[in-house]
Amino acid sequence: MNALELRDVVVDYHGRGGRVRAVAGASLTVERGRIVGLVGESGCGKSTLARAAVGLVATTSGTVTFEGRPVTALRRRARPAELVRLQLVFQNPYSSLNPRRTIGSQLADGMPVRGSRDARVRELLELVGLPANAVGRYPHEFSGGQRQRMAVARALAADPSVIVLDEPLASLDASAQAQLANLLRRLSRELDVGLLLISHDLAIVRHVADDVSVMYLGQMVETSPTAPLWERPAHPYTEALTAAVPRADGAGVLPESLPGEVPDPAHPPSGCRFHPRCPYAFDRCPVEEPALMPLTGGRSAACWLQSPGEPPSALPHLEPAHDVQ
């Protein structure tokens, strides 16, 4: 059974300029013991989707279910007890921990049962690789990487089946990032926790996630097991994202840039939303919107260059127009 399931989720924000559709019909599932990476540029709606997944923003339409129960927006109510097993970790460990309370007391907060809390706190600290004496210390005594692992430990205190992590790696140095990435993999394998990992760092997602969903302007454009997504992207946007990652191989190769900008979600382009930036767009693309269609190998893509039920076909390789930058 899918622990967390999002179906055709739509989220609208209402501002002075009228309605903005931040998420425009996105679906996603997270099973226990699996890591799902959610990637896309800023403004694509990935953080909004994460918030909708845990009930922090209201959905306009579509459904979010956790362990078979509907997740609805909190507004001013207390969070229902059954949702305690669905946890969220934020990007910034400097602001998500209380600076005036000890680590131990913040971890104990999240525990559902009274009783042997001390032992459980120590167990959690050990699990995330923090010293046992952290119990009586304060967040400022630790590095950014250690604080982020504390935030993960606090989420684990509730014995969750799914944790949603919103850019947990973004503010960390390479070594701290590696530690957290290893920890996340271990949690999913050993504790059978499902993780939804939102990140703009594709290199780390490639390493950590079992499956990847690529989001563009409020919609999924490709979902796939991780390895084949990188070897042969089925959507031109996925291809552009992967080509933009700089490599630390010393070769001095400049990464490929994707021309243009993410369009205003209040006025999405006609047809395929990616067509104004797509190097392969043809006459059908500005007119008709492709749905996310299933391909073989557990993959799907929303692109007219692919055919439903077929293996993903290679994208036409064009020499990128470098002069745009």
Next chain:
Amino acid sequence: MSTLAVEGLRVRLPTPAGEVTVVDGVDYDVQPAEVFGIAGESGSGKTVSMLALLGLLPDGSQVEGTARFGGDELIGMPRRRLQSISGRDIAMVFQDPYTSLHPMLSIGKQLTEHMRRHLGLDRRSADDRAVELLREVRIPNPQAALRRFPHQFSGGMRQRIAIAIALACRPRLLIADEPTTALDVTVQAGILRLLDRLRREHELAVVLITHDLGVLSSVADRVSIFYAGRVVESGLRQDVLQRPRHPYTRALLDALPHPEAPQDQDLVAIAGTPPSPGRIPSGCAFHPRCAFATDESRAVVPPLVPVGDGNRKLACHVDPFADSA
């Protein structure tokens, strides 16, 4: 001739706990049309070493050493003269384009004020040059952009505008401190291509400070790796990144997710955490985290000395990777 030559740079900052040495003897030089990359974890002194040159440190800071910029010595230069040089001949671009632009002034005002003050241009010619600069950094519709405000642009466009402002007075040296850290990879690729083009077309010397070895690898010609306020290794980009000789450089590279590595392999985090300034370990500052450390490493600070063909410098008593280099 070097655009900038720094020797024996030492910076002490005042803290409530007394003076703390943040940069401890740093040498480097930057040539025209060259991108010189400085990498290291947060707190390694890479930013402070730049701010020190421009007199941008808090009162009570002590700076020693020499920094030759053209025919001038920057260190100890009267503040007024330093300000006029650092506004005209040396420009800086920072990580956060959201805060480095003035929110209440139009783009045109921010671009032209600089030029009118430092180059003595009248309004008409300053406006013309502003349009030319925005075109140069690929801002669409530059005439209209002059009348708009920072919040009306995306993060990537704001960073392009910040670069245009930095270039306004035709500097000879551009210091870019984590210029792409806050941006998406697709946008980052565009900024890196822009920097690369500008240095070629304008013979601009660029100092690029980054924690991202992928960014360093894609544009830098020569690099220095900072650790705890010192340079531990420097040399040509391809030498340092393809055949790292310092255990710290190697560890930094090993912590990165490698695109070809099997997914089930853990990333290799560096043991321990970087030391905080004021608590720098004796001898080689990296010794508590280093698998190769000897008694000599623990007692004596290793000097940065030329190795191999002389382009390369290394500060390590052990040099465990001498053969592979």
